[in-house]
Amino acid sequence: MQEQSLIGAFEAPPQDAARAFRAALEALARPGTIHEIKGGQAPAPVSEAAASLLLTLCDPETPLCLMGRHDTPEIRDWIAFQIGAPIVGPESAMFALGTWTALQPITNFLIGTPEYPDRSTTLIVEMEALSQDGATLAGPGIKETATLALPDIEPFQMNHALFPLGVDFYFTAGTQIAGLPRSTRISGTQVLEATEAN
Amino acid sequence: MYVAVKGGERAIDNAHAWLAEERRGDTSVAELTVPQIREQLALAVNRVMTEGSLYDPDLAALAIKQSRGDLIEAIFLIRAYRTTLPRIGHSEPVETDTMACDRRVSATFKDVPGGQVLGPTFDYTHRLLDFKLMAEGELPAAAEGEPRLEPTPHVTSFLNKEGLIQGEEHAEVMPPDLTREPLELPANRALRLQALTRGDEGFILSMAYSTQRGYGNSHAFVGELRIGKVAVEMEVPELGFAIEVGEVELTECETVNKFAGSKVEPPQFTRGYGLTFGQTERKAISMALVDRSLRSKELGVEVSNSPAHDEEFVLYHCDNIQATGFLEHIKLPHYVDFQSEMELVRKMRAEIAEAEAGSSVKEAAE
Amino acid sequence: MSDYNFAYLDEQTKRMIRRAILKGIAVPGYQVPFASREMPMPYGWGTGGVQVSAACLCPEDTLKVIDQGADDTTNAVSIRKFFEKTAEIAVTEKTREATVIQTRHRIPEEPLTEGQILVYQVPIPEPLRFLEPRETETRKMHALEEYGLMHVKLYEDIAKHGHIATSYAYPVKVEDRYVMDPSPIPKFDNPKMDMAAIQLFGAGREQRIYAVPPYTKVVSLDFEDHPFDPSKANHPCDLCGAEHTYxxxxxxxxxxxxxxxxxxxxxxxxxxxxxxxxxxxxxxxxxxxxx
Structure with missing residues (x-):
C-alpha cells in the first residue's frame, strides 16, 4: 500500500463531512449554483472537490465505479483505505467517478426502477473548471432559469426525459462543485470543449 | 386568563426529577442493584436482550432498573444504545448443533438420542404463590449430574435422514440486516426471522395462537426446543481463520408441520424456526409458528386472509418500539390539526343550517 | 455528551441518510426508503426529522425547533435541547435567524429564504396509505402514476359533504409527478410549500425520506369546480391583530x-x-x- 493512501482524509470527519454535505445538498437542490467543497485529498487526478464528495457520501455500502484516468492503483488504494467502497463496473455502481469522456456512454449506468427510482448511479464528472456560462436550466430548485457550463447537451436532455428515472450528476473542479439532478430541463446547444478535463 | 403551554423546559426538568424520585421509591427500602436484576430477574433480562437485539445482560439489567420494570421501555433504551455502537465486524453463524444444552425437549418423540432434558423450567410447577419467597432464606442445592460432553444432535436431523422433512437450503448470499437496511417487501426468510426475533413477544404469541385456532391453520409440533450456550466465533482477516470471541445463551425452537404435498412434491413435513437470546422459550416457539405461517406462499400451500399469513401485516406491526412510539405520540399536542378540523366542521354545519333556513323561508313564502 | 458523535449519529449512518436526502432532492416528492435508526426519543415523536436534521447540521448552523408553530411546546423544547447537547450548535426562536428549522405540523408564517432548510417530522409519509394499506400496492401506484383512487376519495367527499373533508395533511402533487403527503400541516400552509428554502421530510418509523427543492411546483389536489381552499379561522389574532396567519x-x-x-x-x-x-x-x- 502506498503511503499516499494513508493521507487525505477529513481532519475533523464529522464537522468537515457535514460542511461538505451541505455544499453537495445546496449544489443539487439549486442546479446552476457553484459551491466550495473542501478537505479531502486523493491521489491525482482526483480533485479536492471529488475527494471530499467521496469521503462524504461513500463507504463500504456504496459500490463505486472508477473510469479512465481515475482508475489507477493509487486511487484504488486510497479508496480501499479511506472509504472502503467496493470497486465495480458501471452496471452495479451507486457512484461513478471520471471525466465526461471517460464516463461515456452514460446509458451504461443504473437509472433506477419505476418502483425504486432511487436505485440509480450518481456520476461525479471531473471538469477542468466550473462556470455558469453555458446551457440554460429550468426545473425544481431554479426560480426561473439558471445557467451552467455542461460538457454536452443531448445526453443530459435524454437523461431528463427518463424522469423520474435517470442518473444524477455532480461536476467537480478544484474545490468547486455543481449539481445537475435528473429533474432539470436543459436547453441550449452550446458545448464547451474547453471545460473537459484532460 | 390565558395559559399557553409556556415554560416547557422547566416542566420537562421537573417531570424528570420527579420520575427519578418515583423510580427510587421509598428510600427506607434497599435500592435494587443491577447484578440483582441480572441474576434474579433473568427472564426479563433475556426478553430485553432479545427484542433489544443486544446480548449484554448487565446493560439489559440496567435498562430494566432505569425503566422501573417497564420492559418495552427497557428494550427501547437498549435499542437506542445499540444503534450508536460502531460495527467492527460480524460473527460466523453460530452452530446450535454444538450447544451445551441446559434444556432440550422434543414433543415428537418419546425419547431421542441426547435425551429429554427438562432443565430449569416452570413446566409442571403448580402455579401457587410461594410465600416462602417473601422471607429471605437459603435454598437447598439442586441435584447435579454429569454434563454431556458430546454434541446433542438436532431432532429434525433424524427426520431428515428419511427425507420426511423438507431440507433447509444453506444460504449462499449474505443475509440482509434489518437494522441497517430499510424493510423491503416481499421480504426473504432471513429478514422475516430477524423481524420476528426483534418483534414483541405478546404480538408474536398472539399471532402464533391465532394460527392454532384456525386463522391460517398449520398444525405445529415442537420438534425440538433447546436452550443452552453456544460459542460465538469471528473470522479475523489478519489471521485467516475464526476465533472464539465469547459465548451466548440461546433458545432455539424447530417446529414440525404437516404438509400434504403438492402436484410436484410428495407429502413431507415442513419446519418453522425460532431463535432468541437467553431462556425465552415462549417467544421462540411463537416465532417458529409464525415463521412457518409466513412461509405458506413459498411452500406453495394455500394462503388465506388470516393475519398470520400476511407478511406485510405481521412485519409492519410486530415491532413494539415502533408501535409504542407511534401509539403514544398521540399524547403530543395536535391542536393545529384539530383547529383545522374544527373550522371545517363548523363551516359544513353552517352551510347545512343556511341551506335549511333557506328552504324554510322558501316554504313559508309558498 | 462527549461520548456521542457530533450530532449524535455515527458517520456511517449520516452518510446513509445523506445519500437518501440527495435522492429525494433529485426526485422531488418520491419517498426514498432509508434504514431509520433507533433514536433516543420514541418513534412518532420526530425521529425521522431528528435524523434528517442530524445529517444536515453543521457546527455553524443556528437551529429552530417548533411544534404546532410554537418554540416552547414540550416536544420542541426536548428536541432543541437534544441538538444543543449533541451538536453544540446555536439555537434560536427567530425564524429569520435560523439556518435549519425542524417543524411538526406547521410552516412558519415568515417566508423562508435561500440558505434555509425546513425539516418536517412525518408520521405517515404515504398519502395513499388510508386508501390502500399495503406498501407493495401503493409503491406500484406511485410507479405507474396511478392516482385515480385519491381523486375518487376526494370526489366522494364533495358528493357527500359538499367539501373535500381533509383539513390537514392535505395531499399535493409535486412537479406534476408524485402525489405527496405534506405531513400533518393545516391545509392553510400548503400554498407556502412553493418556497425558496429546501424542504426535507423525515419519517423515522416508516423509514422514508423525501424532499421538495426550492421553487418546486407544489399543487394541492382539487377539482375545477371545487378549487383548493386554504381556509382558516375567520378572526384576527387577539394578541397581534394579524388577519393573515393561522x-x-x-x-x-x-x-x-x-x-x-x-x-x-x-x-x-x-x-x-x-x-x-x-x-x-x-x-x-x-x-x-x-x-
Missing part, C-alpha cells in the same frame, strides 16, 4: 369563552414588539380600563 383557538374561561392567537409564536411576538395590537392585548386592556 390561529389557535384557546378556551379562556369555564363559560367556553375563547380567544384566537397566532399559532406561530415567534411571528406573533415580533408583531407585538413592532406595536401591533389585538382585541385582548394586555396593554390595550389597561388603556381600556383607564378610559
Amino acid at each position: 390561529l389557535d383557538e384557546v378556551i379562556i374561561d369555564d363559560e367556553g369563552g375563547r380567544m384566537f392567537v397566532c399559532s406561530d409564536t415567534d411571528y406573533c411576538a415580533e408583531r407585538q414588539a413592532e406595536g401591533h395590537r389585538g382585541r385582548l392585548s394586555p396593554s390595550e386592556n389597561i388603556e381600556k380600563a383607564a378610559e
Whole structure:
C-alpha cells in the first residue's frame, strides 16, 4: 500500500463531512449554483472537490465505479483505505467517478426502477473548471432559469426525459462543485470543449 | 386568563426529577442493584436482550432498573444504545448443533438420542404463590449430574435422514440486516426471522395462537426446543481463520408441520424456526409458528386472509418500539390539526343550517 | 455528551441518510426508503426529522425547533435541547435567524429564504396509505402514476359533504409527478410549500425520506369546480391583530369563552414588539380600563 493512501482524509470527519454535505445538498437542490467543497485529498487526478464528495457520501455500502484516468492503483488504494467502497463496473455502481469522456456512454449506468427510482448511479464528472456560462436550466430548485457550463447537451436532455428515472450528476473542479439532478430541463446547444478535463 | 403551554423546559426538568424520585421509591427500602436484576430477574433480562437485539445482560439489567420494570421501555433504551455502537465486524453463524444444552425437549418423540432434558423450567410447577419467597432464606442445592460432553444432535436431523422433512437450503448470499437496511417487501426468510426475533413477544404469541385456532391453520409440533450456550466465533482477516470471541445463551425452537404435498412434491413435513437470546422459550416457539405461517406462499400451500399469513401485516406491526412510539405520540399536542378540523366542521354545519333556513323561508313564502 | 458523535449519529449512518436526502432532492416528492435508526426519543415523536436534521447540521448552523408553530411546546423544547447537547450548535426562536428549522405540523408564517432548510417530522409519509394499506400496492401506484383512487376519495367527499373533508395533511402533487403527503400541516400552509428554502421530510418509523427543492411546483389536489381552499379561522389574532396567519383557538374561561392567537409564536411576538395590537392585548386592556 502506498503511503499516499494513508493521507487525505477529513481532519475533523464529522464537522468537515457535514460542511461538505451541505455544499453537495445546496449544489443539487439549486442546479446552476457553484459551491466550495473542501478537505479531502486523493491521489491525482482526483480533485479536492471529488475527494471530499467521496469521503462524504461513500463507504463500504456504496459500490463505486472508477473510469479512465481515475482508475489507477493509487486511487484504488486510497479508496480501499479511506472509504472502503467496493470497486465495480458501471452496471452495479451507486457512484461513478471520471471525466465526461471517460464516463461515456452514460446509458451504461443504473437509472433506477419505476418502483425504486432511487436505485440509480450518481456520476461525479471531473471538469477542468466550473462556470455558469453555458446551457440554460429550468426545473425544481431554479426560480426561473439558471445557467451552467455542461460538457454536452443531448445526453443530459435524454437523461431528463427518463424522469423520474435517470442518473444524477455532480461536476467537480478544484474545490468547486455543481449539481445537475435528473429533474432539470436543459436547453441550449452550446458545448464547451474547453471545460473537459484532460 | 390565558395559559399557553409556556415554560416547557422547566416542566420537562421537573417531570424528570420527579420520575427519578418515583423510580427510587421509598428510600427506607434497599435500592435494587443491577447484578440483582441480572441474576434474579433473568427472564426479563433475556426478553430485553432479545427484542433489544443486544446480548449484554448487565446493560439489559440496567435498562430494566432505569425503566422501573417497564420492559418495552427497557428494550427501547437498549435499542437506542445499540444503534450508536460502531460495527467492527460480524460473527460466523453460530452452530446450535454444538450447544451445551441446559434444556432440550422434543414433543415428537418419546425419547431421542441426547435425551429429554427438562432443565430449569416452570413446566409442571403448580402455579401457587410461594410465600416462602417473601422471607429471605437459603435454598437447598439442586441435584447435579454429569454434563454431556458430546454434541446433542438436532431432532429434525433424524427426520431428515428419511427425507420426511423438507431440507433447509444453506444460504449462499449474505443475509440482509434489518437494522441497517430499510424493510423491503416481499421480504426473504432471513429478514422475516430477524423481524420476528426483534418483534414483541405478546404480538408474536398472539399471532402464533391465532394460527392454532384456525386463522391460517398449520398444525405445529415442537420438534425440538433447546436452550443452552453456544460459542460465538469471528473470522479475523489478519489471521485467516475464526476465533472464539465469547459465548451466548440461546433458545432455539424447530417446529414440525404437516404438509400434504403438492402436484410436484410428495407429502413431507415442513419446519418453522425460532431463535432468541437467553431462556425465552415462549417467544421462540411463537416465532417458529409464525415463521412457518409466513412461509405458506413459498411452500406453495394455500394462503388465506388470516393475519398470520400476511407478511406485510405481521412485519409492519410486530415491532413494539415502533408501535409504542407511534401509539403514544398521540399524547403530543395536535391542536393545529384539530383547529383545522374544527373550522371545517363548523363551516359544513353552517352551510347545512343556511341551506335549511333557506328552504324554510322558501316554504313559508309558498 | 462527549461520548456521542457530533450530532449524535455515527458517520456511517449520516452518510446513509445523506445519500437518501440527495435522492429525494433529485426526485422531488418520491419517498426514498432509508434504514431509520433507533433514536433516543420514541418513534412518532420526530425521529425521522431528528435524523434528517442530524445529517444536515453543521457546527455553524443556528437551529429552530417548533411544534404546532410554537418554540416552547414540550416536544420542541426536548428536541432543541437534544441538538444543543449533541451538536453544540446555536439555537434560536427567530425564524429569520435560523439556518435549519425542524417543524411538526406547521410552516412558519415568515417566508423562508435561500440558505434555509425546513425539516418536517412525518408520521405517515404515504398519502395513499388510508386508501390502500399495503406498501407493495401503493409503491406500484406511485410507479405507474396511478392516482385515480385519491381523486375518487376526494370526489366522494364533495358528493357527500359538499367539501373535500381533509383539513390537514392535505395531499399535493409535486412537479406534476408524485402525489405527496405534506405531513400533518393545516391545509392553510400548503400554498407556502412553493418556497425558496429546501424542504426535507423525515419519517423515522416508516423509514422514508423525501424532499421538495426550492421553487418546486407544489399543487394541492382539487377539482375545477371545487378549487383548493386554504381556509382558516375567520378572526384576527387577539394578541397581534394579524388577519393573515393561522390561529389557535384557546378556551379562556369555564363559560367556553375563547380567544384566537397566532399559532406561530415567534411571528406573533415580533408583531407585538413592532406595536401591533389585538382585541385582548394586555396593554390595550389597561388603556381600556383607564378610559
